Amino acid sequence: MQHLPSAQTATVGVAHVRLRVERDLGWLFREQSTGDHGVDAQVEIVEDGRATGRVLALQIKSGASFFSSPAENGWWFRPKPRHIEYWLHHTLPVVVVLWNPANNTCHWQEVSPATLVKGPQGGTRLLVPSSQRLEADGAEALRQLTSNAPSSRRRRPRLSSASAADPRLWPMARDVTLTELGVHRAAPLDGQDIATPYVQRDLERELRTLLRTVKDNGGFIVIAGESGAGKSRLAAEVVQDLMGDHLLSIPETAEQLGAVGAAIDQVPETAVLWLDDLDRFLSPAGLTSAVLDQLLGRRMIIVATLRAGRRIDRSGIGAAKSPEARLLERATTVHLDRVWSADEVALAGETDDARLADAADVAGSYGIAEYLAAGPQIVAAHRDAWAPDHQPRAAALIAAAVDFARAGLFGALPVELLAEAHDYYLDQRGGRRLRPESFDRAIAWAAALRCGTTSPLQPGDDDRTYQAFDYLVDHAEAADTAVPDVVWRSALAFTKDKPARHFIVGLTAWRLGFAEPAYTSWRYLAEEGYGPGLFWLGLFYEHNGRVDKAEEYFHRAVEAGDLHGAQALARLCAEREEIREAESWYEKAADAGIFPAAGLRAQLHRDRGEWQQAVYWFVREFEAGDTLDALHMAAEVCSSVGRPDLAAGWYDAALEVGSIEAIHMAANFAYFQQDWRRLERLCEALRESSAVDGRGAVEADQLIGMMLRDQGDLAGAEVALRRAHDAGDDRASMSLSSLLTDQGRQDEADEVVQHISIQTGDGRVLKWHEYLAEAAADEKPEPATQ
Numbered sequence: 001m002q003h004l005p006s007a008q009t010a011t012v013g014v015a016h017v018r019l020r021v022e023r024d025l026g027w028l029f030r031e032q033s034t035g036d037h038g039v040d041a042q043v044e045i046v047e048d049g050r051a052t053g054r055v056l057a058l059q060i061k062s063g064a065s066f067f068s069s070p071a072e073n074g075w076w077f078r079p080k081p082r083h084i085e086y087w088l089h090h091t092l093p094v095v096v097v098l099w100n101p102a103n104n105t106c107h108w109q110e111v112s113p114a115t116l117v118k119g120p121q122g123g124t125r126l127l128v129p130s131s132q133r134l135e136a137d138g139a140e141a142l143r144q145l146t147s148n149a150p151s152s153r154r155r156r157p158r159l160s161s162a163s164a165a166d167p168r169l170w171p172m173a174r175d176v177t178l179t180e181l182g183v184h185r186a187a188p189l190d191g192q193d194i195a196t197p198y199v200q201r202d203l204e205r206e207l208r209t210l211l212r213t214v215k216d217n218g219g220f221i222v223i224a225g226e227s228g229a230g231k232s233r234l235a236a237e238v239v240q241d242l243m244g245d246h247l248l249s250i251p252e253t254a255e256q257l258g259a260v261g262a263a264i265d266q267v268p269e270t271a272v273l274w275l276d277d278l279d280r281f282l283s284p285a286g287l288t289s290a291v292l293d294q295l296l297g298r299r300m301i302i303v304a305t306l307r308a309g310r311r312i313d314r315s316g317i318g319a320a321k322s323p324e325a326r327l328l329e330r331a332t333t334v335h336l337d338r339v340w341s342a343d344e345v346a347l348a349g350e351t352d353d354a355r356l357a358d359a360a361d362v363a364g365s366y367g368i369a370e371y372l373a374a375g376p377q378i379v380a381a382h383r384d385a386w387a388p389d390h391q392p393r394a395a396a397l398i399a400a401a402v403d404f405a406r407a408g409l410f411g412a413l414p415v416e417l418l419a420e421a422h423d424y425y426l427d428q429r430g431g432r433r434l435r436p437e438s439f440d441r442a443i444a445w446a447a448a449l450r451c452g453t454t455s456p457l458q459p460g461d462d463d464r465t466y467q468a469f470d471y472l473v474d475h476a477e478a479a480d481t482a483v484p485d486v487v488w489r490s491a492l493a494f495t496k497d498k499p500a501r502h503f504i505v506g507l508t509a510w511r512l513g514f515a516e517p518a519y520t521s522w523r524y525l526a527e528e529g530y531g532p533g534l535f536w537l538g539l540f541y542e543h544n545g546r547v548d549k550a551e552e553y554f555h556r557a558v559e560a561g562d563l564h565g566a567q568a569l570a571r572l573c574a575e576r577e578e579i580r581e582a583e584s585w586y587e588k589a590a591d592a593g594i595f596p597a598a599g600l601r602a603q604l605h606r607d608r609g610e611w612q613q614a615v616y617w618f619v620r621e622f623e624a625g626d627t628l629d630a631l632h633m634a635a636e637v638c639s640s641v642g643r644p645d646l647a648a649g650w651y652d653a654a655l656e657v658g659s660i661e662a663i664h665m666a667a668n669f670a671y672f673q674q675d676w677r678r679l680e681r682l683c684e685a686l687r688e689s690s691a692v693d694g695r696g697a698v699e700a701d702q703l704i705g706m707m708l709r710d711q712g713d714l715a716g717a718e719v720a721l722r723r724a725h726d727a728g729d730d731r732a733s734m735s736l737s738s739l740l741t742d743q744g745r746q747d748e749a750d751e752v753v754q755h756i757s758i759q760t761g762d763g764r765v766l767k768w769h770e771y772l773a774e775a776a777a778d779e780k781p782e783p784a785t786q
Helices: 005-023 081-088 136-147 204-214 232-243 256-261 287-299 323-329 342-349 354-361 368-372 376-382 392-408 415-429 441-445 472-479 487-496 499-511 515-527 531-543 545-559 565-576 579-591 597-607 611-623 629-640 644-656 660-672 676-693 695-711 714-726 728-744 746-760 764-779
Strands: 028-031 043-046 049-060 074-077 095-099 105-111 114-120 124-129 219-225 273-276 301-307 332-335 457-459 465-468
Touching: 005 028, 005 043, 005 049, 005 095, 005 105, 005 136, 043 136, 049 081, 049 136, 049 441, 074 095, 074 105, 081 105, 095 124, 095 629, 105 124, 114 273, 204 273, 204 323, 204 332, 219 232, 219 287, 219 392, 256 287, 273 332, 273 714, 273 764, 287 323, 287 332, 287 746, 332 746, 342 714, 342 764, 354 368, 376 392, 376 472, 392 441, 392 457, 392 465, 392 487, 415 465, 415 487, 457 746, 472 531, 472 579, 487 499, 487 515, 499 515, 499 531, 499 579, 515 531, 531 545, 545 565, 565 597, 579 597, 579 611, 597 629, 611 629, 611 644, 629 644, 629 660, 644 660, 676 695, 695 714, 695 728, 714 728
Parallel strands: 049 095, 219 301, 219 332, 273 301
Antiparallel strands: 028 043, 043 049, 074 124, 095 105, 114 124, 457 465
């Protein structure tokens, strides 16, 4: 027999395996382009002509050399250690297939701890049985690998910062379980851990449209809502449907996310980055503006959820805007209601799932998703646990874990830390008079499943670590009780050797109104030379009127590499009218990618009438990744100096971004320039955008109505403006009232203004309308006298 080159043998082997899978088994075969990483293909099982979503990963080895180590009833295959580690960490069952060119047969074996054995001279080997052939008779055994795989084998392993940044360890989006994506479990069904059927949410259409717009070029989308609203389930269903063939990264910590940014050159384009509970990742070690630039520059699709109870402070401190606020401004955020609409409840009631039917029955009191996740039930259990002779120590441990999460300590915490703080909660409730149970009994009760779904204290990956159920955290935040001093002290002591986490505790304290722990945190970090600590300590001093100390720490922050300090120094110089120094500091900050340094320098030039320099810096701000406001400002500067042609060019540049907001801006500019043809085209685009942005069609009617009014078509203008008025557009209402007043139809105009005044609660609308009506009356000619 003529021997084929090894590369050709491998290619022929893959082709033969494909033939066996597609012809003999009738399943789907998808060859992978990353075979060198340890998987050559994926196989999806087909039943009754329909793909099942149950998938196997295949490593295919071809050639006579793989049959040179015979064993009783088969052959020994010796994989490389790095491949073994990769296969065991894979989210799919991995099967090694050997193709024998001598007789054209394919034999297989699953890779698992049970099938991998140590060789007599060391090393690890895999027995591939001669009886396990890739043919129709062996289909059931392969099928069982996807349905009966033990949960420990199917669970995505905990990743280190290094492996989180390695795309070879990332699964395909379609292969990740709902639990791995952060979806709360529902109660078991007939004793089995089965997810409830997905019920389409009203927000799904908008989210699908948004994801389609970023699928090819990347983007940043945030789904916000209360705990138990169903954010993760909605996002998971849409992402897995639209982007199932994209690689998916699921970092678990801010440090792992930072590692992804540090290894950005290895990241494939248009991979999906999944950030469940976004606030966990907003730290100097995680998602910063620089990391976001790297991710979007690689066209990654960032999908994040954000609990409404953890909304990020958008104001910062003093005159500064917080970095987190700037990051969120760069995201497209949609909001999911916790309480389901009547249509959503009806769809849930139409399913055959008894759990959804039960949840639909209580939909008036709770959201369906929160009820399925046992949120209200666990809140009640925690409340009742405080009773004497019940579980008061468990209740105290849960309360401590909840407040540590509220203080910015995310993730599972050592039980010793919870124990240190829980005595405070016991003492507040009565201490020994509660007759608290033993510590071990308390932990066992707090970590026990409720309703078969989750527990008040959820075990972490490390032994004796726990975190509070996030629904309890949101419930406590809604009650707005103070986080006690003991929690702040313990949290700061626990994170002293973890600067990024220590900083987040301080920042959280400041946002909740606790100045002392914030100052303690930033003072300690400043002494350690940690840049963000130096910068925020400077902001703290500025907020308290100590500008001299603030400048000292801003300078030290710059020296430590945190160029937010440069922007702060520029702002202080500008306030003292030290313009040249301000420009220099702004330039340093802009060169480091700090927002909005370039835009602030542009404003300095604009205020001095230096319009060309202003445009240059506004464009730099836009190119650095800021919102479209920068291009809008550049266009306004050009328009103000009599260069509408240049302004139109900047609006054209904004339109190339593909943003709905750009269409809004360009349409308004076209109206003010009386470029009617351009306005009509842009209004058509606004109407098409209404699938994503419901106000698009409304604004189109408002602008077209104003255009028709200016052209003298008063009847057409009234029709368009009334449509926009009926949809709740304030500007259209005012334009309509003015139109009616000009025609002498004052009663109708009064009715329009009365309606919008009630809707907005703004009495100034009525006063302004009365002024216009009086002015119109004054302009009427006096009646002729006989």
